[in-house]
Amino acid sequence: MIRTETSGAADTKLDLSTVIAGVTFKNPIVMASGTFGFGREYAKFYDVNELGGISGKGLTLNPKAGNPGVRVYETPSGMLNSVGLENPGIHAFLKKEGAYWESLDTARIVNLGGNTFEDYVTGAELIQQDADRRAEHGTKAVDMIELNISCPNVKEGGIAFGIRTCDARELVRAVRGATSLPLSVKLSPNAEDIADMAAMCQEEGADAVSLINTISGMKIDVRRRRSVFNNLYAGLSGPAIKPVALRMVHQVAKRVSIPVIGMGGIASATDIVEFIMAGAAVVQVGTYNFMNMRAGRDLLTGLRQFMIEENISSLDEIRGII
Amino acid sequence: MGTVISNEQLADNVYHLRVGGDYSGEMGQFYMLRAWDNYPVLSRPLSIHQVGEDSIDFLYHVVGEGTELFAKLTPGDPIQLEGPFGSGFPKVEGRIALVGGGIGIAPLMYCARELPGCDVFLGYSREPFATEQFRPYADKLTVDVGGLILDSVDFKAYDHVFVCGPHPMLKAAQHKAAAAQSEGSRVNVYLSLENRMACGIGACLVCSVSCKDGQRKACADGPVFLAEEVVFHD
Ligand SMILES: Cc1cc2nc3c(=O)[nH]c(=O)nc-3n(C[C@H](O)[C@H](O)[C@H](O)COP(=O)(O)OP(=O)(O)OC[C@H]3O[C@@H](n4cnc5c(N)ncnc54)[C@H](O)[C@@H]3O)c2cc1C
Ligand SMILES: Cc1cc2nc3c(=O)[nH]c(=O)nc-3n(C[C@H](O)[C@H](O)[C@H](O)COP(=O)(O)O)c2cc1C
Ligand code: FES
Numbered sequence: 001m002i003r004t005e006t007s008g009a010a011d012t013k014l015d016l017s018t019v020i021a022g023v024t025f026k027n028p029i030v031m032a033s034g035t036f037g038f039g040r041e042y043a044k045f046y047d048v049n050e051l052g053g054i055s056g057k058g059l060t061l062n063p064k065a066g067n068p069g070v071r072v073y074e075t076p077s078g079m080l081n082s083v084g085l086e087n088p089g090i091h092a093f094l095k096k097e098g099a100y101w102e103s104l105d106t107a108r109i110v111n112l113g114g115n116t117f118e119d120y121v122t123g124a125e126l127i128q129q130d131a132d133r134r135a136e137h138g139t140k141a142v143d144m145i146e147l148n149i150s151c152p153n154v155k156e157g158g159i160a161f162g163i164r165t166c167d168a169r170e171l172v173r174a175v176r177g178a179t180s181l182p183l184s185v186k187l188s189p190n191a192e193d194i195a196d197m198a199a200m201c202q203e204e205g206a207d208a209v210s211l212i213n214t215i216s217g218m219k220i221d222v223r224r225r226r227s228v229f230n231n232l233y234a235g236l237s238g239p240a241i242k243p244v245a246l247r248m249v250h251q252v253a254k255r256v257s258i259p260v261i262g263m264g265g266i267a268s269a270t271d272i273v274e275f276i277m278a279g280a281a282v283v284q285v286g287t288y289n290f291m292n293m294r295a296g297r298d299l300l301t302g303l304r305q306f307m308i309e310e311n312i313s314s315l316d317e318i319r320g321i322i
Numbered sequence: 323m324g325t326v327i328s329n330e331q332l333a334d335n336v337y338h339l340r341v342g343g344d345y346s347g348e349m350g351q352f353y354m355l356r357a358w359d360n361y362p363v364l365s366r367p368l369s370i371h372q373v374g375e376d377s378i379d380f381l382y383h384v385v386g387e388g389t390e391l392f393a394k395l396t397p398g399d400p401i402q403l404e405g406p407f408g409s410g411f412p413k414v415e416g417r418i419a420l421v422g423g424g425i426g427i428a429p430l431m432y433c434a435r436e437l438p439g440c441d442v443f444l445g446y447s448r449e450p451f452a453t454e455q456f457r458p459y460a461d462k463l464t465v466d467v468g469g470l471i472l473d474s475v476d477f478k479a480y481d482h483v484f485v486c487g488p489h490p491m492l493k494a495a496q497h498k499a500a501a502a503q504s505e506g507s508r509v510n511v512y513l514s515l516e517n518r519m520a521c522g523i524g525a526c527l528v529c530s531v532s533c534k535d536g537q538r539k540a541c542a543d544g545p546v547f548l549a550e551e552v553v554f555h556d
Pocket of ligand 3: 521527528541542555
């Protein structure tokens with residue numbers, strides 16, 4: 001574990017911040033949807049306000065029980081998950097977590113999932129209404145919506161929109177029309193052409209794109225002669241997917257002018273630097289939280305140390321240099 | 323970060339690990355352990371076997387990559403452990419039976435010490451291990467090798483039964499609990515579930531347990547659940 005004491009003076013010279021659609025990320029480390037709950041659990045281990053942001057567990061209009069059967073399986077350098085978007089629903093989230101999210105001093109991202117076109121649009125409307133209500137009282141609980149059209153673990157919806165650009169376009173347009181909150185669209189590595197998909201999101205008014213979601217994968221129990229997952233396939237994440245994710249972030253960043261939120265397998269400060277060099281504005285960290293409960297804090301320390309060692313004072317100096 | 327004090331083999335593929343340090347925990351709670359950096363990716367949940375003044379003990383069965391790495395640990399080696407996590411067995415009074423199957427006996431040692439005078443039932447498929455540790459605390463100690471330990475337990479004779487063991491044993495215990503209750507017994511049967519985990523603290527939902535009142539988390543709401551609450555799907 002890297003731990004160096006940076007002097008206050010050296011630290012104030014480092015600029016780790018980025019602004020996306022008016023939302024300030026004080027550093028590029030954002031926790032990825034589905035791996036960080038709504039922040040409460042990890043807040044017991046370190047101050048989550050040190051993070052650049054938090055993307056909450058994927059929410060759908062109505063509560064979802066998720067998938068039955070085995071939900072996790074380890075792979076070489078990664079894991080397969082088949083959670084199936086278990087979540088309390090948008091209403092319960094806003095009611096139970098709204099006040100907590102209001103109190104957070106970090107960028108707060110609602111990850112919006114859905115089954116049907118209407119689910120997504122109504123969901124976005126609800127979040128907008130809640131934001132309007134809070135604005136009347138001068139408060140705020142949500143800084144950005146991350147539209148998840150890429151969950152491979154739900155039968156209908158989700159990924160169904162995320163494969164073909166033409167299927168996704170109408171949805172992105174409708175959600176864009178339903179909210180004035182900053183909007184990032186979370187893309188699937190399983191898309192036919194992820195750069196096309198990103199370009200479409202930009203055309204339809206998205207403020208950013210997030211990528212990648214998990215890669216569809218499989219595990220067979222050879223003695224029972226069946227997939228270990230009830231849904232046959234599950235989503236692969238973790239260090240195993242990093243090279244693929246990095247390549248896709250690079251491709252997309254070259255294609256679009258809106259910011260790219262990059263993720264997939266980040267497990268060290270130098271991994272973060274790779275994503276930034278590939279063009280990411282900020283990154284998200286998912287599976288690494290399971291490898292290190294203080295992931296956010298340790299990555300931030302490591303990133304600062306790297307910048308000092310390499311004489312980098314602002315991440316803008318290295319962003320997209322590849 | 324802790325330091326391994328000892329890692330003793332008790333039986334074929336069964337080890338007793340003692341880690342030095344000031345650790346806490348209640349009966350039935352667990353720790354997430356890793357004795358490696360990034361690979362394997364996930365930490366391994368192990369139940370608290372005993373907590374001492376400046377040490378904590380685990381009993382584990384070598385089944386795969388992670389536990390194989392644990393088995394290689396020698397005194398002085400560093401090991402990372404986070405915890406205690408989960409809500410364990412309740413502190414109850416009355417006539418209590420502790421029923422363990424195989425490595426499922428691991429958390430019951432702590433219970434036996436906290437609840438002296440209970441009846442302890444230990445079932446093994448092959449070679450028994452750690453049985454003598456229970457003797458000073460148990461009112462009655464029953465050991466079975468090769469059979470079904472649950473057959474030795476009359477649920478109606480107890481106010482509380484704590485069960486930890488393989489999945490089929492937990493399902494059988496649920497049936498026995500229901501049968502005893504239908505005959506007028508007011509026995510409370512608690513099961514300790516071993517769902518696969520990733521975060522261990524309630525953030526990822528991979529450990530979800532179907533319960534009568536909806537989904538619960540094995541790591542945060544459990545691993546101990548009242549038998550009648552759990553809905554087994556297979
Ligand atoms: C709350 C809790 C307490 C536990 N207490 C003990 C204990 O005291 N002693 C003990 O020997 N075992 C215990 N287990 C089971 C133990 O965690 C697994 O045997 C161990 O993780 C297997 O790891 P592996 O790398 O050797 O096996 P592999 O099969 O290589 O593991 C692959 C993956 O599956 C998971 N996994 C495999 N089997 C299980 C299982 N039965 N339960 C949960 N996850 C599993 C692993 O964690 C890992 O992520 C407990 C499990 C839980 C959930
Ligand atoms: C257990 C688990 C649950 C996830 N749930 C969601 C989700 O609800 N919504 C979403 O957009 N992505 C979800 N993801 C995907 C992650 O946010 C991230 O895109 C992916 O895991 C790749 O990053 P990583 O390799 O750092 O984990 C989930 C991932 C995991 C491992
Ligand atoms: S293991 Fe993550 S919620 Fe239980």
